[in-house]
Amino acid sequence: KQEVTQIPAALSVPEGENLVLNCSFTDSAIYNLQWFRQDPGKGLTSLLLIQSSQREQTSGRLNASLDKSSGRSTLYIAASQPGDSATYLCAAYQMYSGGGADGLTFGKGTHLIIQP
Amino acid sequence: DTGVSQDPRHKITKRGQNVTFRCDPISEHNRLYWYRQTLGQGPEFLTYFQNEAQLEKSRLLSDRFSAERPKGSFSTLEIQRTEQGDSAMYLCASSFGGSSYEQYFGPGTRLTVT
Numbered sequence: 001k002q003e004v005t006q007i008p009a010a011l012s013v014p015e016g017e018n019l020v021l022n023c024s025f026t027d028s029a030i031y032n033l034q035w036f037r038q039d040p041g042k043g044l045t046s047l048l049l050i051q052s053s054q055r056e057q058t059s060g061r062l063n064a065s066l067d068k069s070s071g072r073s074t075l076y077i078a079a080s081q082p083g084d085s086a087t088y089l090c091a092a093y094q095m096y097s098g099g100g101a102d103g104l105t106f107g108k109g110t111h112l113i114i115q116p
Numbered sequence: 117d118t119g120v121s122q123d124p125r126h127k128i129t130k131r132g133q134n135v136t137f138r139c140d141p142i143s144e145h146n147r148l149y150w151y152r153q154t155l156g157q158g159p160e161f162l163t164y165f166q167n168e169a170q171l172e173k174s175r176l177l178s179d180r181f182s183a184e185r186p187k188g189s190f191s192t193l194e195i196q197r198t199e200q201g202d203s204a205m206y207l208c209a210s211s212f213g214g215s216s217y218e219q220y221f222g223p224g225t226r227l228t229v230t
Contacts, residue, residue, distance in 0.1 A: 043222055104151075104161065
């Protein structure tokens, strides 16, 4: 059974800093890995998706990397802004032969606060 | 707005009542997923559909829960005889099978059972 762990659980940094959020997963047989942002009481916004054959993806100030062999992914946020304050979730997606799947397995998230 | 929509956004019900939630996926997406999220936790997978077929169900989906996706379009999730432990955010997501399977989430339905 896939398990996803995110470290740290919470992070507070001054505006302008670069930061790294960590995600680890126990079963390396993933199809893809997604990073999401969730604002309080809201749904999830997809930030980046990395296919199992890829090593990294970039979108603006965000860069996500994937190392399947070690079961790790990182989300790098450059030049953080107060508007980046949210909970960041990573989730692993696995598919089985025949196309079956169990949906995404999520970590508990990293609660990020960017101080103005 | 062409994103995933959910209705209602909030639902307060008394223990023992039945509730039904609706999810409208992105129109060209053939896969639809339901998740449940409690405070401080990541979402947990409940079930998913490919077109109108329900292909997987989590052990979290007790007999009181039922989901449908008639004609492969919108989906409903019904909870019968609600319990206080059912209080959570119910999230729906959709994806297009055959590509990246990137999942797009709706705003969720917040259920409070009193």
